[in-house]
Amino acid sequence: MDICGKAGELLINIRRNRPLIHHITNYVTMNDCANIILALGGSPIMANDPSEAEEVAAMAKALVLNLGTPGNDSLRSMLMAGKKANELNIPVVFDPVGAGVTCFRKGMCTKLLAEVRPSVIKGNISEILHLSGKPSCSSGVDSSEEVSNIADIVKGLAKAMDCVVAATGRTDIVSDGSITYAISNGHEMLSRITGTGCMTSSLIGAFCSLTPDCFTGAAAGILAMGISGQLAHDSLLPGEGVGMFKVRLLDNVYRLDKEIFIRKGEIYVQ
Amino acid sequence: MDICGKAGELLINIRRNRPLIHHITNYVTMNDCANIILALGGSPIMANDPSEAEEVAAMAKALVLNLGTPGNDSLRSMLMAGKKANELNIPVVFDPVGAGVTCFRKGMCTKLLAEVRPSVIKGNISEILHLSGKPSCSSGVDSSEEVSNIADIVKGLAKAMDCVVAATGRTDIVSDGSITYAISNGHEMLSRITGTGCMTSSLIGAFCSLTPDCFTGAAAGILAMGISGQLAHDSLLPGEGVGMFKVRLLDNVYRLDKEIFIRKGEIYVQ
Amino acid sequence: MDICGKAGELLINIRRNRPLIHHITNYVTMNDCANIILALGGSPIMANDPSEAEEVAAMAKALVLNLGTPGNDSLRSMLMAGKKANELNIPVVFDPVGAGVTCFRKGMCTKLLAEVRPSVIKGNISEILHLSGKPSCSSGVDSSEEVSNIADIVKGLAKAMDCVVAATGRTDIVSDGSITYAISNGHEMLSRITGTGCMTSSLIGAFCSLTPDCFTGAAAGILAMGISGQLAHDSLLPGEGVGMFKVRLLDNVYRLDKEIFIRKGEIYVQ
Numbered sequence: 001m002d003i004c005g006k007a008g009e010l011l012i013n014i015r016r017n018r019p020l021i022h023h024i025t026n027y028v029t030m031n032d033c034a035n036i037i038l039a040l041g042g043s044p045i046m047a048n049d050p051s052e053a054e055e056v057a058a059m060a061k062a063l064v065l066n067l068g069t070p071g072n073d074s075l076r077s078m079l080m081a082g083k084k085a086n087e088l089n090i091p092v093v094f095d096p097v098g099a100g101v102t103c104f105r106k107g108m109c110t111k112l113l114a115e116v117r118p119s120v121i122k123g124n125i126s127e128i129l130h131l132s133g134k135p136s137c138s139s140g141v142d143s144s145e146e147v148s149n150i151a152d153i154v155k156g157l158a159k160a161m162d163c164v165v166a167a168t169g170r171t172d173i174v175s176d177g178s179i180t181y182a183i184s185n186g187h188e189m190l191s192r193i194t195g196t197g198c199m200t201s202s203l204i205g206a207f208c209s210l211t212p213d214c215f216t217g218a219a220a221g222i223l224a225m226g227i228s229g230q231l232a233h234d235s236l237l238p239g240e241g242v243g244m245f246k247v248r249l250l251d252n253v254y255r256l257d258k259e260i261f262i263r264k265g266e267i268y269v270q
Numbered sequence: 271m272d273i274c275g276k277a278g279e280l281l282i283n284i285r286r287n288r289p290l291i292h293h294i295t296n297y298v299t300m301n302d303c304a305n306i307i308l309a310l311g312g313s314p315i316m317a318n319d320p321s322e323a324e325e326v327a328a329m330a331k332a333l334v335l336n337l338g339t340p341g342n343d344s345l346r347s348m349l350m351a352g353k354k355a356n357e358l359n360i361p362v363v364f365d366p367v368g369a370g371v372t373c374f375r376k377g378m379c380t381k382l383l384a385e386v387r388p389s390v391i392k393g394n395i396s397e398i399l400h401l402s403g404k405p406s407c408s409s410g411v412d413s414s415e416e417v418s419n420i421a422d423i424v425k426g427l428a429k430a431m432d433c434v435v436a437a438t439g440r441t442d443i444v445s446d447g448s449i450t451y452a453i454s455n456g457h458e459m460l461s462r463i464t465g466t467g468c469m470t471s472s473l474i475g476a477f478c479s480l481t482p483d484c485f486t487g488a489a490a491g492i493l494a495m496g497i498s499g500q501l502a503h504d505s506l507l508p509g510e511g512v513g514m515f516k517v518r519l520l521d522n523v524y525r526l527d528k529e530i531f532i533r534k535g536e537i538y539v540q
Numbered sequence: 541m542d543i544c545g546k547a548g549e550l551l552i553n554i555r556r557n558r559p560l561i562h563h564i565t566n567y568v569t570m571n572d573c574a575n576i577i578l579a580l581g582g583s584p585i586m587a588n589d590p591s592e593a594e595e596v597a598a599m600a601k602a603l604v605l606n607l608g609t610p611g612n613d614s615l616r617s618m619l620m621a622g623k624k625a626n627e628l629n630i631p632v633v634f635d636p637v638g639a640g641v642t643c644f645r646k647g648m649c650t651k652l653l654a655e656v657r658p659s660v661i662k663g664n665i666s667e668i669l670h671l672s673g674k675p676s677c678s679s680g681v682d683s684s685e686e687v688s689n690i691a692d693i694v695k696g697l698a699k700a701m702d703c704v705v706a707a708t709g710r711t712d713i714v715s716d717g718s719i720t721y722a723i724s725n726g727h728e729m730l731s732r733i734t735g736t737g738c739m740t741s742s743l744i745g746a747f748c749s750l751t752p753d754c755f756t757g758a759a760a761g762i763l764a765m766g767i768s769g770q771l772a773h774d775s776l777l778p779g780e781g782v783g784m785f786k787v788r789l790l791d792n793v794y795r796l797d798k799e800i801f802i803r804k805g806e807i808y809v810q
Contacts, residue, residue, distance in 0.1 A: 028570050028586045030298050034464035039512045044464065045368075046298045049341040052372040059371075071589040098585070101599075102592040192794070194574035194584065235509070239775070242579045243790030250513030254462070300568050304734035309782045314734065315638075316568045319611040322642040329641075505779070520783030524732070 003181070004265035007220035008258025010207050015041035019061035019209040021202065024048050024077050026068025026097065029195030033064075036199040039253040040224070042206040053077035057084045061209035064201055065116070068097040070108050082116030091208040091217070094118040095201035100130030113161070119214040120164045121157070122201045122221075125150055128167040132157045151270045155180050164218045166204070168197065172222045173270065176215040180270040183219065185226025187233045193246050200225040203253075219267060227264045228252035273451070274535035277490035278528025280477050285311035289479040291472065292330035294318050294347050296338025296367065299465030303334070306469040309523040310494070312476040323347035327354045331479035334471055335386070338367040340378050352386030361478040361487070364388040365471035370400030383431070389484040390434045391427070392471045392491075395420055398437040402427045421540045425450045434488045438470065442492045443540065446485040450540040453489065455496025457503045463516050470495040473523075489537060497534045498522035543721070544805035547760035548798025550747050555581035559749040561742065562600035564588050564617050566608025566637065569735030573604070576739040579793040580764070582746040593617035597624045601749035604741055605656070608637040610648050622656030631748040631757070634658040635741035640670030653701070659754040660704045661697070662741045662761075665690055668707040672697045691810045695720050704758045708740065712762045713810065716755040720810040723759065725766025727773045733786050740765045743793075759807060767804045768792035 021037050023030065023046045030046050037044035047056040050073060057063050063085040065078045085092050094116075096109050109131065121131065132153050151173050158165040159177035166174045172183040190196040204221030208214045232248035291307050293300065293316045300316050307314035317326040320343060327333050333355040335348045355362045364386075366379050379401065391401065402423050421443050428435040429447035436444045442453040460466040474491030478484045502518035561577050563570065563586045570586050577584035587596040590613060597603050603625040605618045625632050634656075636649050649671065661671065672693050691713050698705040699717035706714045712723040730736040744761030748754045772788035 026586075027297050027567050027588075028574055031301060031464060031571060034298055035512070035516075038462050038464055045371075046296075046339060047372075048297075048339060049374070051341065051374040055372045055374075069586060069588060071591065101585075102587075102595045104589070104591040104595075192578050194571060194578055239791070239795070241791035241794030242575070243787035243794070246575075246790075247513035247517055247787055250516075251509070251511035254511030254513070255509070297567050301571060301734060304568055305782070305786075308732050308734055315641075316566075316609060317642075318567075318609060319644070321611065321644040325642045325644075517783035517787055520786075521779070521781035524781030524783070525779070 003216060003219050003267050004223065004261040005258065006216050007207065007223055008261040010211060010217065010220055011256060011258065013210050014206055017210060018043045019206065020045055020059060021062050021064060021205045021209060022047060022056050022060035022081065023064045023066065023202065024053060024074060024081055025064060025066035025198065028068055029198040032195035033198050033202040035250060036202050036253055037206055039250050040203060040206050048074055048077055050076045050080060053081040054084045057081035057090065058088060060090060062091045062093065062205040064093045064095070064205040065112070066095040066097060066198055066201060067099070067105060067108060068198060070105055075108050075111065078112060079115055082112065086117050091119040091214055092116060093120045093122060093201050093205045093208065095198065096121065096123050096127045096131060099123060099127040118163050119208060120166065120204055120218045121161065122166040122204055122218065124197060125167050125169045128154060128157060128165065151180050151182065164214045166218045166222060168200065168222065172226065174219045174222060181219055181267050182270045183222050183226060184266040185223060185230055185264065187229045189233050189242065189245050190229040192242050196225065223261060223265050223267065224253060224256060227260060228256060230264065273486060273489050273537050274493065274531040275528065276486050277477065277493055278531040280481060280487065280490055281526060281528065283480050284476055287480060288313045289331035289476065290315055290329060291332050291334060291475045291479060292317060292326050292351065293334045293336065293472065294323060294344060294351055295334060295336035295468065298338055299468040302465035303468050303472040305520060306472050306523055307476055309520050310473060310476050318344055318347055320346045320350060323351040324354045327351035327360065328358060330360060332361045332363065332475040334363045334365070334475040335382065336365040336367060336468055336471060337369070337375060337378060338468060340375055345378050345381065348382060349385055352382065356387050361389040361484055362386060363390045363392060363471050363475045363478065365468065366391065366393050366397045366401060369393060369397040388433050389478060390436065390474055390488045391431065392436040392474055392488065394467060395437050395439045398424060398427060398435065421450050421452065434484045436488045436492060438467065438492065442496065444485070444489045444492065451489055451537050452540045453492050453496060454536040455493060455500055455534065457499045459503050459512065459515050460499040462512050466495065493531060493535050493537065494523060494526055497530060498526060500534065543756055543759050543807050544763065544801040545798065546756045547747065547763055548801040550751060550757065550760055551796060551798065553750050554746055557750060558583045559601035559746065560585055560599060561602050561604060561745045561749060562587060562596050562621065563604045563606065563742065564593060564614060564621055565604060565606035565738065568608055569738040572735035573738050573742040575790060576742050576793055577746055579790050580743060580746050588614055588617055590616045590620060593621040594624045597621035597630065598628060600630060602631045602633065602745040604633045604635070604745040605652065606635040606637060606738055606741060607639065607645060607648060608738060610645055615648050615651065618652055619655055622652065626657050631659040631754055632656060633660045633662060633741050633745045633748065635738065636661065636663050636667045636671060637737070639663060639667040658703050659748060660706065660744055660758045661701065662706040662744055662758065664737060665707050665709045668694060668697060668705065691720050691722065704754045706758045706762060708737065708762065712766065714759045714762065721759055721807050722810045723762050723766060724806045725763060725770055725804065727769045729773050729782065729785050730769040732782050736765065763801060763805050763807065764793060764796060767800060768796060770804065
């Protein structure tokens with residue numbers, strides 16, 4: 001079965017089992033992340049406090065670590081929960097939001113990646129470039145030449161970190177270090193509401209929660225967001241904008257099914 | 271007048287007086303809770319910090335304590351605000367989110383209930399079972415046999431704690447320890463967006479803020495959420511899902527009135 | 541060119557340059573503030589933690605300080621970021637949410653205004669009265685006699701603080717200490733959802749980010765919110781309420797342009 005079919009099967013499984021997805025995440029988009037997990041069919045728990053991070057991680061089916069609003073307490077929680085998840089073979093999705101932007105975030109990334117082994121690292125292109133030790137340009141990637149270059153960088157980081165790496169942009173790239181996929185779903189409007197990057201990481205967490213195949217899980221999460229974004233945009237009426245787009249995005253994640261994955265997914269080997 | 275009529279009268283009173291409802295609540299759904307209070311006609315204030323919790327409690331008409339994202343600071347604030355509210359006879363609504371899930375939450379519940387006297391405890395069935403010292407199953411309550419059993423547990427906890435207790439589920443149960451009501455409004459979709467439990471506690475806070483009758487206040491809050499959820503679901507068009515459901519939920523709380531309570535409320539003595 | 545035309549030109553510039561707007565803001569509405577900046581065309585960053593506040597401020601085009609959920613950590617961050625912004629001539633918008641409500645907020649206001657020089661102070665009338673040392677009434681301003689009085693207070697505070705001051709209410713007042721404008725856009729429904737005050741401050745931050753003329757920037761932010769609120773209300777269908785109003789508010793900020801500013805803006809010299 002191809003990736004889109006497998007993504008559809010994973011979705012059926014998520015809706016049947018309602019896996020608990022533990023988030024240690026930022027305060028800006030945590031409501032959105034909880035809602036996207038519920039819309040998909042999973043069960044979110046946002047437990048940022050060091051007093052319970054480890055215990056919650058141990059009962060979850062996946063752990064999502066998101067650096068959006070970093071602080072010393074959340075770093076502590078991420079280390080505790082991440083190590084516990086590693087110990088119990090619970091998949092860890094790491095979203096290094098703003099990785100290279102401040103010294104504090106750089107330090108957090110270094111510390112986390114030294115002590116916690118992620119199953120999937122998902123970032124935008126600037127963030128992935130930073131983790132790869134490359135000088136980052138924040139202006140995005142707009143030409144196909146650059147995309148092929150990005151694919152090499154993503155593949156290199158996946159090999160170096162021995163995990164799946166996903167870089168989102170106009171074209172999304174997912175690699176496990178040997179095979180690399182490009183995904184061309186999505187819509188520009190996804191960058192005009194907050195939280196779509198964070199929600200993508202949450203979706204990846206859910207899709208990785210019931211399978212050992214995190215490569216497919218990462219691709220499925222990105223496909224789910226990209227396809228839902230396209231459908232949301234296509235359903236807008238004249239006069240509507242980002243407010244209604246966000247409503248329709250959630251509607252479409254809620255209504256996603258295997259058939260939609262197969263019909264709409266645009267994923268190909270790089 | 272029956273409960274639905276009384277709920278409608280309380281709503282008129284809330285819209286006339288715009289009572290200040292103090293929340294010490296979780297970071298995931300605090301925006302939703304503020305919006306539901308405004309939609310109903312009250313005035314929310316979210317003041318979690320120990321530096322002002324007591325002072326804000328003293329000027330509020332009700333205090334809502336919600337355990338969704340617990341921490342030592344919020345525990346301190348809850349204790350300070352809760353004692354002040356008790357001292358001034360301001361009603362306290364306690365929502366023990368995830369009560370039995372972690373040691374930290376168990377400890378917080380014990381400490382809070384030892385030092386603060388709630389007017390209403392509102393939880394889902396697992397949470398109420400935990401507070402009752404019963405082994406909890408997280409799968410909910412799906413048969414009528416179980417409901418009658420739950421009714422006894424709710425009534426027992428209400429008697430033991432000398433307060434109103436509400437347990438939400440497929441059928442909601444509210445008891446003051448002597449009389450017990452079952453409410454069968456609501457819709458399954460309410461469990462597919464985050465915050466509906468928290469928002470119900472906020473609504474209960476508002477409905478308890480202008481009356482000494484917290485039994486009616488608790489029932490009114492649950493009726494308001496359940497009826498609005500049903501109306502929200504009924505208004506969905508083909509192709510719509512949880513995104514639009516949440517929009518319509520707020521629309522319907524905003525448009526609630528006495529006549530709707532009376533026409534749609536399904537509450538009966540257990 | 542008049543203020544509405546200038547506001548339209550600033551908007552074109554924001555969409556072209558996507559200025560980074562740093563927020564140190566409250567946990568209740570930070571998602572809304574990020575979304576309104578994105579809807580307008582800017583780039584929000586919510587960085588509350590002292591560990592990176594100064595560094596983020598230095599790379600931003602405007603800094604928005606919002607007192608909605610105050611605490612000692614956010615005070616520290618505000619002081620560090622505010623001083624850095626002053627040093628680098630980055631405009632600072634200060635929103636003293638609940639300024640007079642608690643001792644802690646009073647103290648924070650005093651400390652902040654002693655150490656940080658805002659370009660714009662934006663509050664509701666109670667908050668502006670508090671900062672002016674006037675006894676505050678929280679019931680708002682409903683008569684034109686009172687409005688003219690408020691205009692004097694706003695102008696006086698602007699002169700005393702040597703910055704632009706904006707007071708929102710049924711009629712909004714903006715003054716730089718010598719000229720004073722009244723803006724009569726807006727709709728009552730804006731007060732029935734949370735975050736419209738905070739979002740107005742965010743919009744002001746964006747409109748001040750690419751011009752030294754913070755007087756026009758402040759007026760443009762208030763016009764943008766007021767006009768979008770009116771258009772949102774006008775587009776509601778029978779049966780819709782605050783849920784859909786918020787969706788339409790974001791839609792209309794996203795669709796705002798120079799022509800709409802000129803056609804709908806109601807601003808006149810006081």
